[in-house]
Amino acid sequence: MRQRRPDVDRTTRSTVPPAPRARRGACVIVLGGRAAVGQVFKLTRTMVLGRAADADIPIDDDGLSRRHCELRVLPDGDIQVVDLGSTNGTFRNGERIKECVLADGDRLQLGPATLLQLSYQDELDEAWQRNVYESATRDALTQAYNRKYFVDAFEREFAYARRHDAPLSLVLFEVDHLRQLTDACGDRAGDFVMRRLAQTVTGTIRLEDTFARYSHEEFALLLRDTAPAGAVALAERLRRIVEATQFVFEGHPLTVTISVGIATFISGSHATPEELVGAADRYLYHAKQRGRNRVESAATVEE
Numbered sequence: 001m002r003q004r005r006p007d008v009d010r011t012t013r014s015t016v017p018p019a020p021r022a023r024r025g026a027c028v029i030v031l032g033g034r035a036a037v038g039q040v041f042k043l044t045r046t047m048v049l050g051r052a053a054d055a056d057i058p059i060d061d062d063g064l065s066r067r068h069c070e071l072r073v074l075p076d077g078d079i080q081v082v083d084l085g086s087t088n089g090t091f092r093n094g095e096r097i098k099e100c101v102l103a104d105g106d107r108l109q110l111g112p113a114t115l116l117q118l119s120y121q122d123e124l125d126e127a128w129q130r131n132v133y134e135s136a137t138r139d140a141l142t143q144a145y146n147r148k149y150f151v152d153a154f155e156r157e158f159a160y161a162r163r164h165d166a167p168l169s170l171v172l173f174e175v176d177h178l179r180q181l182t183d184a185c186g187d188r189a190g191d192f193v194m195r196r197l198a199q200t201v202t203g204t205i206r207l208e209d210t211f212a213r214y215s216h217e218e219f220a221l222l223l224r225d226t227a228p229a230g231a232v233a234l235a236e237r238l239r240r241i242v243e244a245t246q247f248v249f250e251g252h253p254l255t256v257t258i259s260v261g262i263a264t265f266i267s268g269s270h271a272t273p274e275e276l277v278g279a280a281d282r283y284l285y286h287a288k289q290r291g292r293n294r295v296e297s298a299a300t301v302e303e
Helices: 123-137 148-165 178-185 187-202 228-242 275-291
Strands: 025-032 040-042 045-050 069-073 078-084 089-092 095-097 099-102 107-110 114-121 168-175 210-213 218-224 246-249 251-252 259-267
Touching: 040 218, 078 089, 078 107, 123 148, 148 168, 148 210, 148 218, 148 275, 168 178, 168 187, 168 228, 168 275, 178 187, 178 251, 187 210, 187 218, 187 246, 218 228, 228 259, 259 275
Parallel strands: none
Antiparallel strands: 025 040, 025 114, 045 069, 069 078, 078 099, 089 095, 089 107, 107 114, 168 218, 168 259, 210 218, 246 251
């Protein structure tokens, strides 16, 4: 009698273990606090986090020390956090620490409010995360920052300027007669002008300046540590550059100029960001009333 063969699992199974995935790059992602939520900081070297302007990851939060903690990239790729004697402490997953090695997904709280998360990401993960952040903070048409991002950044910069008694200038400007241009040439021509203008401004300002589309026709520019004279000089240079720039839409040259209003916070001259915006907006109104294609500020307008 023929013996029955034992049942055989005919499902094909590989006996070769999967190749280990290469260690992905380490990043910290901002989850909450005064920093821009969603922002990603890639950790390629030892980096200091703190309130100091020269910190590798500066976070303008009164609850942080100037040099609050340090993130160290260890030889094996792990990330070690070291508290630098901060006043309000560094916490990993709710527990106060002096130093420790972080695991993927660990949450890092600095002081009472700032919350970060460690994440190991490959290039696709990182690109996706940055795209999400850019989509949430950029104006789709011009790629300048959007109003929400600008308002949040303005509050941080204003608090810093007031705390350190440093000047902070706000520049508001808009395209002259944009509605007449779109009525005559169409909305696509207006969109072209806004995009071209934003590109021109971005190529003129400093990296530390914050440039945003503030409303449908209006842009805002925040100038850190810039006194009135410096703000006026930059605005005049920008006005001249725009006036000299060729705007050619579908073969048709367009005449484009801007009107500009400037206000500066100096030694408590404005109590709130809203007051500074109100002052800049009044000077912008004067620029339009006085013929457009001009810059107005406290130096040129008697109130």
